[in-house]
Amino acid sequence: MIVRARVVVTMDGPPIDNGAVAVSGDQIVDVGEFSKVSKRHSNQAIVDLGDQALLPGLINAHCHLDYTCLRGKIPPQKSFADWIRVINTEKAKLSPDDCVRSINEGFAEAKRFGTTTIANLTAFPELIGQINRPIRTWWFAELIDVRDPSRAKKIVDLAVEQLKSQERWGLAPHALFTASADLYRRCSEVAQRDKILLTTHLAESREEVSMFRDRKGPLYEFLQGIGREMSDLGHGTPVSRLSEIIRDSSASFGMTENWLLVHMNELEENDFDQLAGSTSKASIVHCPRSHKYFGHSLFQYHKLHGCGFKVCLGTDSLASNDDLSLFAEMRAYQKEFPNVSAEEILEMVTTNPARALRQQDRLGKIRSGFAGDLIALACERSASVLDAIIANDRSIGWSMIAGRVQAAWPS
16 A cells, blocks of 8 residues: 655655655555655555654553553652562552553553554563564563572573563563672573573662662662672672673673663763773663653763763653653653754654664664554644654554554544
8 A cells, every 4th residue: 555644754864745655565665755656656555644744653662561550559759669669569469360451451552652662571471472462562571589599590591481482572680689690691691592682770760879889778778678689789880780790791791782771860970981981882761751750860861872872762661650652751851851853852762762672674764675664643734743743642543563554543
């Protein structure tokens, strides 16, 4: 078919007025001005979207759909450690059926808001077979061994067994304060063997920095109280601790293209020295509204960008957010960084996460040979088209995933 719209935002050059995209099977085969595309593919049916903007499907680089059911149940807490206590209490109440329902509801909501690809962390990889997956999904098993680090290898290997039948999967050692160095090392070994992606939460809170650097604070006290082994603390920041694990590991892993480093909210000057010296860059995922919920320090976008890192956006979970809209994340980001261009912000939900998922030749752009993942939304003529896209505060009206038109929703 040929999909025509008032403007086509390709993320691969300037927007195309009165543009069109030809799709065959599951991929894009042509893009350009409607008059030219329709002439080149004169035998194809035309879907005219009218006065709308057509753009690549959005990519959510970090989400926990397990906790869609926790929306509105956890008000901001006095400390990050208190929040962990509360979410652990809420998680303990969930049955397997609750988790399946929560993940399915999260997928449906993300799709309504124009997400066509998602990187989802799950604590329950054994349930994946019961999940409806209406969008392209990378499954990351979230791994924690804080209470028994001797089980690191078994925990990782079990997750691999549960995930390896999936087309797209990876591993997620949760964070340095809940996952041992041995668990990180085992994840790295598997990543090298199976060519998978890794993701972890890093430098998320001030309490995490205080714990690693100073051996004190609410998070330190909480983890000490549950029996975490604490001898790795007091030697530097979380970023320097990860660097230490890398340096001492016989397996070569670190801040490379294989990693999505999530949050990076609390960074010190010496962290930037280490990050700038990394010749192979990880992708960094920022979650603006979750960041605001916790009251973290200002996200150091310009310094990270200056070090050569690409930044992606994610929604995080609904235990610390209101919904799964990447448009709302872009607006929150734009409010905090008004001098960052709309094009650069849109790259954070299209081309940057496509690169992070090693899909830069398949996702994130409207280009011949790329996946037929498209979304459309109403766009005011009087506004800059890119700013109008970011300003969208409704569910989208039309979408296509892998060349298949999805149900339209009221906008």
